[in-house]
Amino acid sequence: MEWFNHLDPDALLAFNLILGISMSVILVVTRLGLGNAAGRVDVWLVGSFLLLAARLAVPLGQLLLPVAWEVDTSEIVFPLVLAGLYWQAEGMRVLHRGPTRLRRIVIVSLTLAVVAGLVQSRIDERVLPALLCAVNLLLIRNAVLLGRHFWGGRLLAVAASILLTFNVLMVTAAGHSPEEIGRRALLLEMVWALFSTAGFLQCLYQDIRDRLAAAAVTDALTGAMNRTGLMPMLRRDIELARRDGDLSVVLCDLDHFKSINDTLGHPTGDKVLQRFVAKAKGCLRASDLLGRWGGEEFLVVLPKSTLAEAVSVAERVQQTIAECEAAPKFTFSAGIACASEARVRYNLEELLAVADERLYVAKRTRNTVVSTDGPASSQRESEQRSDEPAS
Numbered sequence: 001m002e003w004f005n006h007l008d009p010d011a012l013l014a015f016n017l018i019l020g021i022s023m024s025v026i027l028v029v030t031r032l033g034l035g036n037a038a039g040r041v042d043v044w045l046v047g048s049f050l051l052l053a054a055r056l057a058v059p060l061g062q063l064l065l066p067v068a069w070e071v072d073t074s075e076i077v078f079p080l081v082l083a084g085l086y087w088q089a090e091g092m093r094v095l096h097r098g099p100t101r102l103r104r105i106v107i108v109s110l111t112l113a114v115v116a117g118l119v120q121s122r123i124d125e126r127v128l129p130a131l132l133c134a135v136n137l138l139l140i141r142n143a144v145l146l147g148r149h150f151w152g153g154r155l156l157a158v159a160a161s162i163l164l165t166f167n168v169l170m171v172t173a174a175g176h177s178p179e180e181i182g183r184r185a186l187l188l189e190m191v192w193a194l195f196s197t198a199g200f201l202q203c204l205y206q207d208i209r210d211r212l213a214a215a216a217v218t219d220a221l222t223g224a225m226n227r228t229g230l231m232p233m234l235r236r237d238i239e240l241a242r243r244d245g246d247l248s249v250v251l252c253d254l255d256h257f258k259s260i261n262d263t264l265g266h267p268t269g270d271k272v273l274q275r276f277v278a279k280a281k282g283c284l285r286a287s288d289l290l291g292r293w294g295g296e297e298f299l300v301v302l303p304k305s306t307l308a309e310a311v312s313v314a315e316r317v318q319q320t321i322a323e324c325e326a327a328p329k330f331t332f333s334a335g336i337a338c339a340s341e342a343r344v345r346y347n348l349e350e351l352l353a354v355a356d357e358r359l360y361v362a363k364r365t366r367n368t369v370v371s372t373d374g375p376a377s378s379q380r381e382s383e384q385r386s387d388e389p390a391s
């Protein structure tokens with residue numbers, strides 16, 4: 001490490017500043033580009049600015065403050081570093097758990113900074129590194145939690161562990177000159193600025209990508225899959241059914257839905273759609289799929305299910321909805337088709353066409369389930385079979 005002791009401290013400081021400023025600029029540009037999702041970066045960004053302020057405190061103090069004032073700006077470096085690292089630890093939490101209470105972060109970071117300011121070189125020189133170690137542990141914990149989903153989190157955990165190792169050495173090792181410790185701290189800050197920004201941005205981008213991918217296949221109103229999400233899974237399930245088993249689909253259409261909208265308003269109509277999805281999901285197995293086919297139409301995919309089993313699932317959903325006390329009351333009709341039927345023969349288009357045909361028949365009477373062809377094909381005629389709108 002002989003080379004290390006010969007590094008020019010001013011050059012090291014200049015590199016450190018350039019790196020800190022560059023990383024902050026990258027984060028600000030990223031934030032500006034995020035639009036609505038910008039809140040996910042803000043807590044981390046505050047942390048980065050506090051760390052940047054810590055880097056700038058001494059050189060700016062020397063540059064701007066008159067010598068006669070005799071203000072030692074190095075006194076605020078540790079409080080700023082502590083507060084900055086704490087905000088960054090919380091920034092990781094925001095990324096993995098969503099919005100958090102800002103008031104708590106402000107109070108804790110202020111307390112940390114004030115304590116650091118007070119104990120600085122007055123009580124015991126080991127108190128500050130010990131405080132840093134505590135914040136470091138929080139950084140590592142949150143980075144490990146992020147690391148379960150994103151590799152950037154693992155990078156953050158490694159960088160935070162390097163920081164921790166250095167701080168532990170500061171607590172335990174004696175005999176290092178302040179210059180030597182200062183140089184190591186500068187080098188370490190550069191490592192942290194580089195790897196923590198890279199790790200955080202990787203987590204952020206992957207998180208946004210995952211959310212966009214999920215949103216593209218999810219119906220925003222009901223949380224059920226949309227047609228785009230359902231089709232590839234249905235295709236996969238039909239291929240599986242061709243090899244080892246059966247598969248049925250239930251195409252459901254809410255009855256008199258337009259009149260619910262017209263008489264009770266669109267928000268009530270929306271609630272009915274949400275209630276249908278919640279009730280139907282409660283009647284399905286984990287391997288079954290439920291998707292919004294469009295408007296007030298939903299498709300239920302039942303792997304390893306025969307026509308008879310699909311009929312009983314559809315009737316169970318009808319019964320569950322009928323027993324629900326919440327207003328407004330509503331019903332639905334369903335057309336059912338099975339992949340192994342002679343007319344279908346594991347053909348996706350045929351399967352959907354047959355289910356649609358049977359739904360059309362069911363809609364003649366409403367609140368009905370149809371699973372076979374023929375003129376009088378309704379299996380279960382509803383007690384509430386009127387053409388009256390739901391109320």
Ligand SMILES: Nc1nc2c(ncn2[C@@H]2O[C@H](COP(=O)(O)OP(=O)(O)OP(=O)(O)O)[C@@H](O)[C@H]2O)c(=O)[nH]1
Nearest residue numbers: 253254255256257258259261266267269270295296
């Ligand atoms: N509230 C709400 N309404 C929707 C949504 N999507 C489609 N609709 C409405 O659903 C209604 C569907 O009307 P129709 O196709 O006539 O169906 P219906 O009134 O149920 O008639 P039947 O199917 O014959 O019983 C239309 O008025 C659409 O505006 C939605 O997301 N929310």
